[in-house]
Amino acid sequence: MPEPSTTSWQHGLRFAFGTLTVLPVPVTRWDRDAARGGMLCAPLAGLVVGACAALSGVVLLALGASALLAAVACVAVPAALTRGLHLDGLADTADGLGSAKPAEDALRIMKQSDIGPFGVITVVLVLLAQVAALAQAYGDSWARGVLATVVSATAARLALTLAARDGVPTARPEGLGAAVAGVVPVRAATVTAVVVTGAAAAGGALVGAYDVIRTAVAVLAALGVAELLLRHCVRRFGGVTGDVFGGLAETAATVSLLVLSLGQ
Template structure:
């Protein structure tokens, strides 16, 4: 249990800008092969401030679009737009790169191209629009639980994408941090479902939850299949993009079904 708590703390430090006590890093080799098992729980913790803000804004009946924009802004501040950066780089690589080598070179470039900008704009618009709908429809406590469930499930998807694909490069994050150990990947997936499956039906109802999860799983497999075909493996960017696409699918699925 102590090792798992350390993994949660290390995962929070890796996935966000939240402060973490230094004692959790004693003996840390900076690898993530085992640590990724805690990504879903870390995701739930990282989502808590924005989820609490969403509940407060729902209680005071803030204008939906303003409330949704503030929620997303806080999420971006907490994560440092880590996953959004991966999404933009992945969109540029897959959109502009005609072959694998060119796509990987584009993704490594720090500049953002038109495909990356369009991907960011569209996903942010969908997130804000979906949240604006959920803020109006869901009770405050249900909204809080839904955001926590989405955060946990989308972080589990990151780990599974990483686990399913070999590294696309000989260097980079997917190599330097180590591939998820099979047991850690399975535990991450289990924890993602363990958090999401009770909370989403409770928050939004079983039908909306089922459709949203189905949409997220479809988005995951379509994107992972596309990444395997184009890049023959995963990168740190595609891992972050996975989180974004799964989160967007869950939010949009709930908003469309409620």
């Protein structure tokens, strides 16, 4: 496979930010090459989303707000910057899995505009877990709050990179899931995971020696749980969908936050 050119990476960045955020970045190409670059650049989109969320938390703390309010802001900003698509995907995935119906029926349930009881319960519990973990982090120090916010957002998008690797099938012939399923070579996905994990550990070093290990473990745990969910969804639905990608992102973010909250 030829090395991607600078132009290809530009299209990949546009694809990543144009599909994974609400930032005004037009997607100029919608093909497999652009999707591959976009999924490899997904952690960068997460880094920007996390940085924006962390900024809101720090500003609120500087204005005298509580750690809890800062945590709520750091959960709300990523939801706003993604139009709530990842949370919606999490809800739809939970409804599909919770239905215990055959793949075709489960996919039809996931495609409906309404959210069922499994989706509501899952989203509520996930948001509560995220807010609780971030409140604990910001209550410990603003630096640990920022670290947790940025790492969780980046790990969430890294899970998408790995889910888009070669060999993972799509459950539908259309949609975002079909556009990105199987576009990332396994080696490239692995290298991206190693680089992001190392960068997260380096960020942890700025906070404390123990945070180096804890941050790396948080990313790896997030990827591990997301991988388990991915495999379960592939077995149940026959492949991935855009909703599954959203569910993977929120799952990875939550797991990373829970791990980062331990031992504080």
